Amino acid sequence: MEYVLLIIGAVLVNNFVLNRFLGICPFLGVSKQMSTAIGMSGAVIFVMGMAAAVTWCIQDWLLAPLNLEYLQTTAFILLIAAFVQLVDIVMKRFLPALHGALGIFLPLITTNCAVLGVAVMNVQNESSLGISVLFSVAAAVGFAFALIIFAGLREKIERANPPRAFRGVAIALVTAGLLSLSFMGFSGLVK
Amino acid sequence: MNEWLTPIMWIGGIGAFCGGALALAAYYLSVPEDPRIEQVTNELPGANCGGCGFAGCADYAKALVENKTSPDRCPVASSAAVQAIGALLGKAVVASGRKVALVLCGGCNTEAIRHFSYNGITDCAAAAAIAGGDKACSFGCLGYGSCLRVCPVNCITMVDGVAKIDSSACIGCGKCVAACPRNLIQLVPEEAKIHVLCSSRDKGSVVRKVCGVGCIGCRICVKLSDGAISMDGFLAKVDYTKPPLTNEELVEKCPGKCIRKVG
Amino acid sequence: MKRLYAPFNFRGGVSPTYHKETTCNSPLRELPLPPLLTISMSQHLGAPAKPLVSPDDTVVGGQMIAAAAGMISAAIHAPTSGRVVSIGDAATPLGRPAPAMVIEPDGNHTWQSPLPPITNWREVAPRTLAERVGAAGIVGMGGAGFPTHVKLSPPADKPIDTLIINGAECEPYLSGDNRILLEHSAAVWEGAAIIAHILKATNIYVAIEDNKPDAVRAMEQAIPADLANASLCVLKTSFPQGSEKHQIFSVTGRTVPAGGLPMDVGCVVENVATTYAIRDAVINGQPLVTRSITVSGDAVAAPANLIAHIGTPFSYLVEACGGVSGTLTKVVSGGTMMGFAQASLDVTMTKTSSGLLLLSPSQVKQFTSQACISCGRCLNACPMRLMPAELSQYIESEDIANAEASFVMDCFECGSCAFVCPAHRPLVQHMRRAKAIIMAQRRAAGPRPG
Numbered sequence: 001m002e003y004v005l006l007i008i009g010a011v012l013v014n015n016f017v018l019n020r021f022l023g024i025c026p027f028l029g030v031s032k033q034m035s036t037a038i039g040m041s042g043a044v045i046f047v048m049g050m051a052a053a054v055t056w057c058i059q060d061w062l063l064a065p066l067n068l069e070y071l072q073t074t075a076f077i078l079l080i081a082a083f084v085q086l087v088d089i090v091m092k093r094f095l096p097a098l099h100g101a102l103g104i105f106l107p108l109i110t111t112n113c114a115v116l117g118v119a120v121m122n123v124q125n126e127s128s129l130g131i132s133v134l135f136s137v138a139a140a141v142g143f144a145f146a147l148i149i150f151a152g153l154r155e156k157i158e159r160a161n162p163p164r165a166f167r168g169v170a171i172a173l174v175t176a177g178l179l180s181l182s183f184m185g186f187s188g189l190v191k
Numbered sequence: 192m193n194e195w196l197t198p199i200m201w202i203g204g205i206g207a208f209c210g211g212a213l214a215l216a217a218y219y220l221s222v223p224e225d226p227r228i229e230q231v232t233n234e235l236p237g238a239n240c241g242g243c244g245f246a247g248c249a250d251y252a253k254a255l256v257e258n259k260t261s262p263d264r265c266p267v268a269s270s271a272a273v274q275a276i277g278a279l280l281g282k283a284v285v286a287s288g289r290k291v292a293l294v295l296c297g298g299c300n301t302e303a304i305r306h307f308s309y310n311g312i313t314d315c316a317a318a319a320a321i322a323g324g325d326k327a328c329s330f331g332c333l334g335y336g337s338c339l340r341v342c343p344v345n346c347i348t349m350v351d352g353v354a355k356i357d358s359s360a361c362i363g364c365g366k367c368v369a370a371c372p373r374n375l376i377q378l379v380p381e382e383a384k385i386h387v388l389c390s391s392r393d394k395g396s397v398v399r400k401v402c403g404v405g406c407i408g409c410r411i412c413v414k415l416s417d418g419a420i421s422m423d424g425f426l427a428k429v430d431y432t433k434p435p436l437t438n439e440e441l442v443e444k445c446p447g448k449c450i451r452k453v454g
Numbered sequence: 455m456k457r458l459y460a461p462f463n464f465r466g467g468v469s470p471t472y473h474k475e476t477t478c479n480s481p482l483r484e485l486p487l488p489p490l491l492t493i494s495m496s497q498h499l500g501a502p503a504k505p506l507v508s509p510d511d512t513v514v515g516g517q518m519i520a521a522a523a524g525m526i527s528a529a530i531h532a533p534t535s536g537r538v539v540s541i542g543d544a545a546t547p548l549g550r551p552a553p554a555m556v557i558e559p560d561g562n563h564t565w566q567s568p569l570p571p572i573t574n575w576r577e578v579a580p581r582t583l584a585e586r587v588g589a590a591g592i593v594g595m596g597g598a599g600f601p602t603h604v605k606l607s608p609p610a611d612k613p614i615d616t617l618i619i620n621g622a623e624c625e626p627y628l629s630g631d632n633r634i635l636l637e638h639s640a641a642v643w644e645g646a647a648i649i650a651h652i653l654k655a656t657n658i659y660v661a662i663e664d665n666k667p668d669a670v671r672a673m674e675q676a677i678p679a680d681l682a683n684a685s686l687c688v689l690k691t692s693f694p695q696g697s698e699k700h701q702i703f704s705v706t707g708r709t710v711p712a713g714g715l716p717m718d719v720g721c722v723v724e725n726v727a728t729t730y731a732i733r734d735a736v737i738n739g740q741p742l743v744t745r746s747i748t749v750s751g752d753a754v755a756a757p758a759n760l761i762a763h764i765g766t767p768f769s770y771l772v773e774a775c776g777g778v779s780g781t782l783t784k785v786v787s788g789g790t791m792m793g794f795a796q797a798s799l800d801v802t803m804t805k806t807s808s809g810l811l812l813l814s815p816s817q818v819k820q821f822t823s824q825a826c827i828s829c830g831r832c833l834n835a836c837p838m839r840l841m842p843a844e845l846s847q848y849i850e851s852e853d854i855a856n857a858e859a860s861f862v863m864d865c866f867e868c869g870s871c872a873f874v875c876p877a878h879r880p881l882v883q884h885m886r887r888a889k890a891i892i893m894a895q896r897r898a899a900g901p902r903p904g
Contacts, residue, residue, distance in 0.1 A: 306797060306798075307797050310820065310821070311880045311883045312850075312880050312883050312884060312887065314887060316887060316890065316891075317883055317886065317887045319550075320549050320550065320886065320887075320890070321549050321794075321795060322545065322549050322794075322795060322796055322797035322798075323545060323549060323550065323551060323797065325797075329551070340852070
């Protein structure tokens, strides 16, 4: 039950994009088309899950024993950036099909704040490795959820004919705000 | 260990470790890619207009390096850039002068008759499908802006029912040429200023009935132009492979008022 | 059972005002030859026919003047004897100009059909009869103009068990098929028997909408005693009941798959006028040179049903019906739902011209189209279960790929969506545009594999 609540909490109630406002740049950047949004979602879920595991290891095995917790942010940024690049290289070589689908999105997430955010949050919650990864994947699914809904809305808006002043990013931001408001409705569902 | 050396050491250590891993991975796991693709892409204008027929400049560069096309397909690149690409690929290229699109019709709403009222979507191909289009001249510009919507640089405007192209902004990509259902748009050398702005192949008597500025096939311009204008049936056509026309008399003498100086 | 009521009815469709009363009681009247005939070489779906004669040649009535160009094409015959004046582009009722032959009748009407009559058709091989239909230049006369001999030669792996003679005539104003059913009931049944023989079909239905009770009665009484499994099917009056895919569903309950043909479900649908022409071609050896046409609308003095020669100018038809009365604002070739607006009366009739409508200002609404309000009426009206609102917005934003993925190619342009649209959006025109673009793309990509 605890796990179910954790997942619901991360996906709906404390949605990373619409409630914590993390990862806004890819949310606005790659939401113009449903197909790219789905590709990006896959890449984010993969990277956030893996990054949580790597940062947990660094935190618990290196930074905590040496009393270097104050280096957390710097170390995490360094590690995540290198890790994503490594995944990109490895995937290009060994999984060209998957690289074709997710590859162009990987560099975009190198410094995604959502990835760093989830790593830091795991440390704050003092979760175990398993819970950390589960929470990260759930948070990434929440990100994917928001991104795909938003891409669907934007595809519709692209075809509509809004007033000149609202065209493009302006109407997209208004829509994002409304979407965020509607997700606020989930608050209170899980403590 | 003192307070400032420890963090420097550890972060440096982590950084060195990650960097080393990345370097090793990049060295041992790299996928070979032709470096010329990037060089050619840099030489291309980066307008991504698709005028070459490929999906953007990078795609064109790839096709060039793979020897699938020739460097003179890019309508935007300066001749120097084309030469540079030719040098990169080891090919000799003859650069052609800059070309701009021109609408070969001057039949604006005040001059050309519309013989029924069209009430439908603003698209030339759709309008032409209904009884041949509402413009009485079956060769004239319909003015529903199919060209205007495909222009990547927005240099086409609709002036009184006829498309006008701003030749200074035109990149000559040729998208409007393909979009026009009446094939009125042609790529012409930028230096050419005097044009026959009519595409009607009808006889003079028919043209007179439907348009005030149509070519009536009188052949006066053929005599005045030293062979740069020739007759194609009932229509005078400028041969753009010859040096540009300069004789202003052509404009004054044309009884159909379809020879005009543009720009 | 000789008369049955359609057990099914298709989903969607609309009920326009039919205006059939103006002409449904006016008997078919043969129209004399006009002073000049302009015969289009593109009267059918597919490649335009290839002219066999040149300007200044003399032709006799019934002579083949243009041959079918390829598999999907149809031959064209001279409606009368006379001189070929010229061959050049001329306007067609469908909108795009096409090559046409101008023939000046000599007034003698010398007739010499190249086709011998086949009276003992029951003993003749189906293939020979199908070839005869092709040689007579018969095309689907309901409006699509699909060459009939192609329809009558289904591949061996697609056996046909059901033949439906389409007498729905669901378009407003038109009543030519109604008159054929009333005046030539026995001939239509004989034509149906010939087609059933060609296709080896076991079930024959003549399908008529229930707003033509006298045609139903006449056809019921005329059912030949020797024709097994022939029945009359009364359809609910609804537009587009005359669309073959929908009629097959109404009569048999079978659904033609998306992108498929009626032969995929063992059915062939032939229009009443086509059936009558097939009988004429087989029994009398007559090529298709005349057809019934309804001249109607509130801007014509004496609306009538005429039998006119292919190539007759619309202006001549209007004169024969007493000319224009009042103000004429719109001319439509065909019915008001799927017909084509005409720019002038100089256009000439073809094998597919079922009607000529002259409408006064009171019948023609001028409107400006507005943005889609997502009311969903077109979704309810579309008989193909497409989403016209969604499709038109894809097309407006030039997203043709998405429109294709949403099955725009299944639209058969019946006009139901545009008819019900409260925002007066030109939905059918959007579909036509997208279909034209997709067809051009497919042609450019070359023949599809498989």
